[in-house]
Structures are given as C-alpha cells and as structure tokens.
Amino acid sequence: MNVVIITGASSGIGREFALQLDAGLYTVDEFWLIARREERLEELAARLDHMAKVIPMDLTSDADMDHFRKRLKKERPVIRMLINSSGYGMMGNFNRLGRQEQLGMLDINCRALTDMTYACIPYMKRKSRIIMMASSAAFLPQPGFAVYAASKAYVLSLSRALREELGPEEIYVTAVCPGPVRTEFFEKAEKHEDTLAIKKYSMVEAEDVVRSALTASARNQGMSVYSPLIKGLHLLTKVVPHGVLLGIVQKMK
Numbered sequence: 001m002n003v004v005i006i007t008g009a010s011s012g013i014g015r016e017f018a019l020q021l022d023a024g025l026y027t028v029d030e031f032w033l034i035a036r037r038e039e040r041l042e043e044l045a046a047r048l049d050h051m052a053k054v055i056p057m058d059l060t061s062d063a064d065m066d067h068f069r070k071r072l073k074k075e076r077p078v079i080r081m082l083i084n085s086s087g088y089g090m091m092g093n094f095n096r097l098g099r100q101e102q103l104g105m106l107d108i109n110c111r112a113l114t115d116m117t118y119a120c121i122p123y124m125k126r127k128s129r130i131i132m133m134a135s136s137a138a139f140l141p142q143p144g145f146a147v148y149a150a151s152k153a154y155v156l157s158l159s160r161a162l163r164e165e166l167g168p169e170e171i172y173v174t175a176v177c178p179g180p181v182r183t184e185f186f187e188k189a190e191k192h193e194d195t196l197a198i199k200k201y202s203m204v205e206a207e208d209v210v211r212s213a214l215t216a217s218a219r220n221q222g223m224s225v226y227s228p229l230i231k232g233l234h235l236l237t238k239v240v241p242h243g244v245l246l247g248i249v250q251k252m253k
C-alpha cells in the first residue's frame with residue numbers, strides 16, 4: 001500500500017499539505033495523519049477524498065514512537081512521501097523562557113523529526129520524497145528566538161546531508177524555508193514576547209508556501225524558499241557577514 005505520512009496535520013502548514021496532496025496525488029492509497037489533537041485529524045480525514053488513517057500521537061513520546069514503529073513493521077506500507085511539519089517556536093530571550101519551553105523545541109523540531117525520518121526511510125522506495133519543514137530562521141542566528149532558529153538550522157543541515165546520502169537511492173529530500181506564515185504558530189510563539197513588526201508585515205499564506213514546496217519537491221529541488229523578501233534575505237545571509245546582519249536586526253528591535 002502506497003502512503004503519505006504527514007506530521008503536524010492537525011493545523012497550519014501540515015494540514016494544508018494534506019489538502020493540496022489530496023487534490024493532486026493519484027498514486028497514493030492512503031494518508032496517515034499525525035498530531036496530538038485527534039478531533040482535528042478526524043475532521044481533516046473526513047474532508048479528504050483519499051482514505052486516511054488518523055494517528056493521534058505525541059511525537060516527543062518514546063512510547064508513542066515505539067508504537068508507531070511497531071505499526072510500520074506490521075503494516076509494511078510503501079512510504080511515497082513523508083512530510084515532517086510538526087514543530088513549534090517560542091520567542092523570548094534565552095534565559096527568560098522556561099527550561100521546558102526551550103528543550104521542548106529541540107525535542108519536537110529536531111529529535112522527533114530525526115526519529116520519524118529514521119523510522120520511515122526503510123519503507124521508502126525509488127522516487128519517494130521527504131519534505132522537511134525548516135524555516136528562514138535557519139539562515140541566521142536569531143537573538144530573542146535563539147533555540148528555535150538553531151533548531152531550524154539543524155533541520156536544514158540534516159536535510160541537505162540526507163539529500164546527498166539518499167540521492168543514489170533516488171529518495172529526494174526538500175527543506176522548506178519560509179518566513180512568517182499565517183497559522184496558529186504565532187499564538188504559541190508570542191506567549192511571552194511579540195515578534196518583530198517587519199515579520200508581521202511579511203506574513204504569507206500557508207496555501208502559497210505549500211504549493212511552492214510541492215513544486216520544489218516534484219522538481220527534486222533541495223530547498224524551497226517562498227516569497228521575494230525571503231529569497232532576498234537568503235541571499236543577504238550568503239554574502240553579508242552575519243555579525244553585520246545581527247547588528248542591523250538588534251537596531252530594528
């Protein structure tokens with residue numbers, strides 16, 4: 001059975017991936033929808049034309065991951081696409097945020113994403129695809145969003161290395177690096193501190209980010225960067241010393 005696995009399918013970008021793939025993917029038998037909020041997943045599954053399995057789980061729980069690995073072993077699906085979209089960010093200076101808030105970002109953005117990818121690769125075949133939700137935060141360290149930006153730098157780095165390792169097996173990896181996207185993400189991210197005003201003005205829609213990410217994946221591109229502003233930022237971080245850019249960002253605060 002050919003399946004698509006989407007983490008973070010209960011909200012925002014992950015949910016949008018499910019909706020767009022449902023409308024455009026004909027070679028897949030079933031969607032596996034993963035997140036903690038079961039009712040949200042059930043609501044999404046009911047909207048899809050494809051068959052969908054709702055898999056409510058906490059990706060940071062070792063017990064839940066053990067259970068998921070057993071499920072893979074039992075059902076032996078062919079994973080045509082894995083989309084790692086679960087994640088969160090919390091703004092605020094490093095030593096002002098709670099310890100668990102900080103470590104939690106590493107647990108879900110890095111550890112869980114790595115574990116899920118590791119569990120799924122053995123079930124992939126030629127032309128299978130992995131989409132990793134990184135962020136433009138991966139391009140430059142972000143004072144006031146330090147652990148989140150560092151976690152996304154990890155995701156981008158891991159994606160680029162895996163892309164090289166898996167290339168000979170024709171398993172394609174794409175890292176998605178958008179700037180701010182209008183989702184529930186900011187409700188959590190701004191619990192303690194507001195984001196920079198410029199980020200609010202540059203907010204884009206999940207629909208556009210996902211469309212561009214799926215095109216990049218279909219064309220086997222290593223990275224998807226949506227919007228001219230974020231493409232410009234990406235270029236700047238390649239040519240201007242990061243110390244200079246960090247000084248400018250501090251002045252904008």
Ligand SMILES: NC(=O)c1ccc[n+]([C@@H]2O[C@H](COP(=O)([O-])OP(=O)(O)OC[C@H]3O[C@@H](n4cnc5c(N)ncnc54)[C@H](OP(=O)(O)O)[C@@H]3O)[C@@H](O)[C@H]2O)c1
Binds near residue numbers: 008038084135136183
């Ligand atoms: N929005 C942005 O501005 C933006 C920009 C760049 C990159 N990103 C990245 O894009 C990805 C999706 O973000 P989004 O904007 O769609 O945010 P969102 O609407 O808040 O969605 C986050 C998803 O992650 C899931 N999740 C969180 N913790 C989980 C856990 N422990 N176990 C399983 N699932 C968990 C949530 O589901 P449950 O709560 O139901 O578990 C939810 O489905 C994230 O990795 C984020 O870092 C977002």
